[in-house]
Amino acid sequence: MDAALKSRVEQLAAEFASEATTVEELNGLMRLMMKSGLERMLDTEMDVHLGRRLTPAVAELEAARVEPLTSATGEKQGPPNRRNGRSRKTVQGDVGEVTLNTPRDRDGTFEPQIVGKYQRRVPGFDEKILALYAKGMTTRDIQEIVRELYGVDISATLVSEITADLDAEVTAWRTRPIEKVWPIVYFDGIVVHVRGANGRVSQHTIYVALGVNLEGKKELLGLWLGESEGAKFWLACLTDLKNRGLSDIFVACIDGLSGFAEAIHAAYPTASVQLCIVHLVRAALRYVSSEDSKQVIRDLKKIYQAATVVEAEQSLDEFAQAWDGKYPTIAKQWRAKWTDIITLFDFPASIRKAIYTTNAIESVNSVIRKFTRNRKIYPNEESALKLVYMAIAEASKKWTRPIHHWKQALNHFAIMYEDRMPKDLS
Numbered sequence: 001m002d003a004a005l006k007s008r009v010e011q012l013a014a015e016f017a018s019e020a021t022t023v024e025e026l027n028g029l030m031r032l033m034m035k036s037g038l039e040r041m042l043d044t045e046m047d048v049h050l051g052r053r054l055t056p057a058v059a060e061l062e063a064a065r066v067e068p069l070t071s072a073t074g075e076k077q078g079p080p081n082r083r084n085g086r087s088r089k090t091v092q093g094d095v096g097e098v099t100l101n102t103p104r105d106r107d108g109t110f111e112p113q114i115v116g117k118y119q120r121r122v123p124g125f126d127e128k129i130l131a132l133y134a135k136g137m138t139t140r141d142i143q144e145i146v147r148e149l150y151g152v153d154i155s156a157t158l159v160s161e162i163t164a165d166l167d168a169e170v171t172a173w174r175t176r177p178i179e180k181v182w183p184i185v186y187f188d189g190i191v192v193h194v195r196g197a198n199g200r201v202s203q204h205t206i207y208v209a210l211g212v213n214l215e216g217k218k219e220l221l222g223l224w225l226g227e228s229e230g231a232k233f234w235l236a237c238l239t240d241l242k243n244r245g246l247s248d249i250f251v252a253c254i255d256g257l258s259g260f261a262e263a264i265h266a267a268y269p270t271a272s273v274q275l276c277i278v279h280l281v282r283a284a285l286r287y288v289s290s291e292d293s294k295q296v297i298r299d300l301k302k303i304y305q306a307a308t309v310v311e312a313e314q315s316l317d318e319f320a321q322a323w324d325g326k327y328p329t330i331a332k333q334w335r336a337k338w339t340d341i342i343t344l345f346d347f348p349a350s351i352r353k354a355i356y357t358t359n360a361i362e363s364v365n366s367v368i369r370k371f372t373r374n375r376k377i378y379p380n381e382e383s384a385l386k387l388v389y390m391a392i393a394e395a396s397k398k399w400t401r402p403i404h405h406w407k408q409a410l411n412h413f414a415i416m417y418e419d420r421m422p423k424d425l426s
Contacts, residue, residue: 039101042112046103049110050081081107167382170389175244178221181422183250183413184212184354185221186361187234187260190368192388194225194378201377202227206368206388207237210361211246214422216402216410218360220392221246225381231259238267248420250413251343251355255279261340270420274343277304277356284330296323296330303334304356309345346416351409360403367395 086101102112111117139156147153189205196202207224222241226233234257249271252264261273281300288296299319306312316338320331334341344356354360368391378384403409414421 042100042102045112046083046105046110049105050083081105081109166386166390170386173389174223174385177245178211178241179213180245180247181250181420182211182213182221182246182248183409184253185249185251186210186253187237188255188361188365190365192378192384193376194381194384197380204381204384205233206384207234208361208364208368209237209241210364212354212360212403214410216406218396218399218403220364220396223385223388223392225385231257231263234260235263235266238263242267250417250420253355253357253361256283256337272343272346273340274355275337275340277341277344278362280334280337280341283333284327287327287329292326296327299323300330304341304344306345307349309342312342312345347412348408350405351412354403354405354409364392364395367391 082105084104084106086103088099088101090097090099104110139159142159143153143156187207187209189207191203191205193201194204205226207222207226209221211219211221213219222237222244224233224237224240249264249268251274252268252271253274253276254260254264255276256279261275264271264273281297284296284300285293299315299322302315303312303319306315316331316334324331344352347355368388370391378387
């Protein structure tokens with residue numbers, strides 16, 4: 001907005017403030033201004049349509065034309081098209097309902113653009129409905145808020161119509177091709193409650209795959225919905241990623257789900273698996289009393305924050321000597337998963353944190369929980385996926401920068417996986 005226009009807007013706002021004594025009166029003035037502005041724009045569109053006001057492109061064509069107006073058969077055409085009164089229709093917008101007098105033409109060929117022929121909502125109104133929906137609000141919540149804010153009564157059917165267009169968008173996104181090589185991919189699941197076709201509510205798991213591309217930027221690669229979290233279903237998700245073009249993962253970061261590492265190796269035999277240390281520590285604390293928990297955490301930290309694998313193994317032995325008498329399960333479990341715990345030691349200390357925790361995907365899950373906390377139960381699986389997709393789309397607007405120390409990480413990847421790096425980067 002330039003300075004002159006801003007000055008005029010401020011002057012108009014001052015006039016409105018002097019005329020209106022309540023918010024409702026101010027909204028009434030805004031509706032009147034919206035009505036007047038839209039009708040003027042519709043009139044301008046009609047003038048352009050009838051050739052009375054030419055756009056630069058049309059004006060150029062008109063100036064170049066020298067032949068008389070004739071039909072395709074060479075006969076003289078009838079009288080030129082002209083205005084033919086107006087039709088009334090009510091549209092819904094940010095300031096409430098506005099009744100417009102839309103111009104008509106004699107030939108019935110006028111197709112308005114600013115407010116389409118069959119459009120009943122001012123542009124931007126649908127986006128606000130979708131934003132409320134993305135916040136996890138129910139249809140009833142949205143109806144009440146729109147009524148309070150804009151003085152417009154909308155039906156549940158209208159909300160469904162607005163959100164229905166998302167179905168095709170979500171399907172296209174979930175089946176889109178993805179890049180061949182992803183240095184880091186985080187996998188995790190989040191539990192939601194979904195009502196089935198038989199009316200029974202059951203727990204479902206939304207499976208999430210979050211990748212870090214060769215530029216160090218995060219991108220959600222896929223969403224899947226299953227009855228329960230399991231390695232077998234994860235294998236189906238991994239197969240879907242392969243079918244969409246993902247041919248290589250350098251490091252797959254996962255939680256401690258039994259059989260998950262095997263599923264990763266089955267789909268991506270050359271991928272390194274890193275178990276999430278945070279999940280491992282949480283699992284260990286299930287066996288620990290509250291008075292011992294702080295010391296156990298400190299001793300476990302010595303293992304995964306060691307400088308080398310040898311030092312980490314020594315710290316694990318010391319942990320076992322100190323705690324096996326009381327909590328023998330912890331060291332035993334860590335040793336059983338040791339191969340997938342020590343992957344982090346293949347990388348410099350400065351980038352290990354990006355690998356040994358699933359904080360990146362945990363933050364995604366927190367966004368999902370934030371947007372879905374108002375939804376205790378989803379009416380069906382499609383609704384659950386659609387809402388989570390909208391939540392992620394909103395959150396991903398902030399994913400504009402590479403993860404910390406990415407250049408250093410990329411250089412390390414280029415050396416370790418020289419034969420697997422894309423040729424334009426290796």
